[in-house]
Amino acid sequence: MIKIGICGYGNLGRGVLAAIKNSKDMELVKIFTRRDPKTVKIEIEGDYVASIDDILSYQDKIDVMILCGGSRTDLPEQTPYLAKYFNVVDSFDTHANIPTHFKNVDENAKNSGHIGLISTGWDPGMFSLNRAIMEAILPVGNDYTFWGKGVSQGHSDAIRRIEGVLDARQYTIPKDEAINSVRNGENPTLTTRQKHLRECFVVAKEGYDLDKIESQIKNMPNYFSDYDTIVHFISMEELTKNHSKLPHGGFVIRSGKTGLNLENNHVIEYSLKLDSNPEFTGSVLVSYARAIYRLHKEGNKGAMTVFDIAPKYLSTLSYEELLKHTL
Amino acid sequence: MIKIGICGYGNLGRGVLAAIKNSKDMELVKIFTRRDPKTVKIEIEGDYVASIDDILSYQDKIDVMILCGGSRTDLPEQTPYLAKYFNVVDSFDTHANIPTHFKNVDENAKNSGHIGLISTGWDPGMFSLNRAIMEAILPVGNDYTFWGKGVSQGHSDAIRRIEGVLDARQYTIPKDEAINSVRNGENPTLTTRQKHLRECFVVAKEGYDLDKIESQIKNMPNYFSDYDTIVHFISMEELTKNHSKLPHGGFVIRSGKTGLNLENNHVIEYSLKLDSNPEFTGSVLVSYARAIYRLHKEGNKGAMTVFDIAPKYLSTLSYEELLKHTL
Numbered sequence: 310m311i312k313i314g315i316c317g318y319g320n321l322g323r324g325v326l327a328a329i330k331n332s333k334d335m336e337l338v339k340i341f342t343r344r345d346p347k348t349v350k351i352e353i354e355g356d357y358v359a360s361i362d363d364i365l366s367y368q369d370k371i372d373v374m375i376l377c378g379g380s381r382t383d384l385p386e387q388t389p390y391l392a393k394y395f396n397v398v399d400s401f402d403t404h405a406n407i408p409t410h411f412k413n414v415d416e417n418a419k420n421s422g423h424i425g426l427i428s429t430g431w432d433p434g435m436f437s438l439n440r441a442i443m444e445a446i447l448p449v450g451n452d453y454t455f456w457g458k459g460v461s462q463g464h465s466d467a468i469r470r471i472e473g474v475l476d477a478r479q480y481t482i483p484k485d486e487a488i489n490s491v492r493n494g495e496n497p498t499l500t501t502r503q504k505h506l507r508e509c510f511v512v513a514k515e516g517y518d519l520d521k522i523e524s525q526i527k528n529m530p531n532y533f534s535d536y537d538t539i540v541h542f543i544s545m546e547e548l549t550k551n552h553s554k555l556p557h558g559g560f561v562i563r564s565g566k567t568g569l570n571l572e573n574n575h576v577i578e579y580s581l582k583l584d585s586n587p588e589f590t591g592s593v594l595v596s597y598a599r600a601i602y603r604l605h606k607e608g609n610k611g612a613m614t615v616f617d618i619a620p621k622y623l624s625t626l627s628y629e630e631l632l633k634h635t636l
Numbered sequence: 637m638i639k640i641g642i643c644g645y646g647n648l649g650r651g652v653l654a655a656i657k658n659s660k661d662m663e664l665v666k667i668f669t670r671r672d673p674k675t676v677k678i679e680i681e682g683d684y685v686a687s688i689d690d691i692l693s694y695q696d697k698i699d700v701m702i703l704c705g706g707s708r709t710d711l712p713e714q715t716p717y718l719a720k721y722f723n724v725v726d727s728f729d730t731h732a733n734i735p736t737h738f739k740n741v742d743e744n745a746k747n748s749g750h751i752g753l754i755s756t757g758w759d760p761g762m763f764s765l766n767r768a769i770m771e772a773i774l775p776v777g778n779d780y781t782f783w784g785k786g787v788s789q790g791h792s793d794a795i796r797r798i799e800g801v802l803d804a805r806q807y808t809i810p811k812d813e814a815i816n817s818v819r820n821g822e823n824p825t826l827t828t829r830q831k832h833l834r835e836c837f838v839v840a841k842e843g844y845d846l847d848k849i850e851s852q853i854k855n856m857p858n859y860f861s862d863y864d865t866i867v868h869f870i871s872m873e874e875l876t877k878n879h880s881k882l883p884h885g886g887f888v889i890r891s892g893k894t895g896l897n898l899e900n901n902h903v904i905e906y907s908l909k910l911d912s913n914p915e916f917t918g919s920v921l922v923s924y925a926r927a928i929y930r931l932h933k934e935g936n937k938g939a940m941t942v943f944d945i946a947p948k949y950l951s952t953l954s955y956e957e958l959l960k961h962t963l
Contacts, residue, residue, distance in 0.1 A: 580905045636943070
């Protein structure tokens with residue numbers, strides 16, 4: 310059994326816990342939290358919650374630590390630090406800062422003899438892996454990534470920060486017209502507005518001007534101003550009833566040409582339709598924890614990403630079974 | 637530049653040639669044929685065709701030999717034999733014999749210090765890689781593979797062997813109803829007949845009984861008797877005009893559950909829509925040739941499959957570029 314620690318227990322931590330329970334070769338050792346462990350309720354029986362202050366005393370008891378904090382402030386600190394003491398996996402998703410994060414983790418992981426696999430999940434993660442392989446196979450072509458339909462927590466948070474907003478949920482929706490054009494091999498040049506639509510469900514506080522809130526949302530730079538945005542005002546009951554799940558998904562599509570005169574077109578498409586974004590992301594993290602456990606046993610160290618991992622390391626099947634049943 | 641040899645020059649060999657021409661880091665050294673080299677016309681300028689009898693004299697001039705023979709008689713002999721002298725890649729696709737083929741190649745490749753990567757292309761190949769990763773991420777679930785719409789050369793050949801048939805083209809067509817059920821997460825149990833339809837375009841010789849030919853096709857064991865089969869009799873002109881391309885494609889879909897009570901469903905889908913089956917397969921072979929060239933330089937040897945190859949080895953991008961642009 311591969312012994313797993315979970316550092317941070319929000320939506321993603323709960324997703325990782327469920328994925329461990331559904332994996333035959335994994336066992337949970339401990340969940341580490343910044344909160345008082347006594348106040349943290351978990352969904353399984355047993356004494357599994359400890360303070361993050363005690364994390365280093367578990368060095369010999371944990372094979373891989375899965376980091377479930379946020380990309381803005383938690384992971385830039387935690388992943389390099391914990392790579393000094395554990396094999397670690399994270400889902401760091403601030404694309405622009407990935408090279409720096411990789412370098413910070415690499416240095417500490419190499420010095421301590423551990424592996425730190427960063428930025429896995431679905432994007433970055435599965436989508437990145439597919440983008441890399443698609444481009445390798447069809448070098449003459451373009452790839453397109455669409456997100457949704459799904460809840461963007463960052464955009465939901467941005468709406469909540471507007472004065473007069475009690476709660477909100479924002480769905481990112483890819484536009485069918487754009488997807489179909491890509492699928493048909495038309496290699497379109499698409500603007501931000503042409504690719505995705507943003508639909509917002511907002512609960513307003515009493516007495517606030519709804520038109521003003523709507524206008525503030527639609528004109529918010531970076532988040533909404535470059536998109537077609539639809540705003541619905543609903544009651545708190547309706548939000549709780551119809552918008553409390555965290556579905557997501559998306560598409561990576563590459564359209565490319567082959568032939569001595571580039572006369573043939575091909576379309577490769579990878580898509581995800583997820584009922585629960587954090588549970589799927591947690592499942593990906595757990596598979597990569599398996600991979601780095603094995604690669605560490607083989608003597609590897611340093612920072613890694615999905616680009617470094619051969620598929621056999623992710624699978625619970627033996628190589629013989631893979632040859633016989635999966636190839 | 638990675639120096640490539642092509643062994644066997646049919647449809648697949650031509651697809652590999654085009655893929656080499658579209659790859660910036662590859663150059664063709666020689667095409668080896670069993671025919672008299674003078675009789676083999678190729679689509680590029682230059683002295684590129686040699687007899688297969690001279691292949692061993694190219695040991696120092698070729699980094700990777702891409703084998704483009706058939707799986708029935710060529711590859712079971714050629715891949716193990718040539719692995720004694722070259723790094724080799726093949727598209728061996730007789731699923732039941734893959735473990736034996738792997739073993740034969742492994743022994744010779746290990747002894748000679750080469751790598752022999754077998755059974756790549758799209759199925760086996762890209763579909764296998766996706767099946768393995770999907771199952772690792774969603775262990776509680778089912779995967780489904782659908783082929784088509786596309787030309788099955790094996791089924792077309794089977795029709796041509798019927799007395800009174802001049803030529804034929806068979807399309808394998810996945811049934812929308814089955815695909816939609818899988819996409820909706822219904823986890824159906826599907827019979828052979830429920831998954832695919834077979835549509836045949838047949839040119840009959842004059843004076844033969846068309847009803848008899850149609851009945852012989854529809855009742856042919858293994859090939860057609862388990863399927864709904866549609867037969868159209870057409871003229872040779874129509875066959876040449878409308879059915880001379882080799883399109884293909886298909887879908888791998890995994891539907892799986894997560895959550896402590898398996899309460900959430902997820903659907904992962906990988907699909908291909910290919911104008912030219914041999915050119916796409918050739919493009920995959922060339923990417924894997926790049927990978928084993930690099931892995932051989934790192935000191936690896938023996939038989940491999942897509943399960944052994946980390947994505948970074950397939951890509952022409954540097955690791956820094958992958959982190960920056962692709963992750």
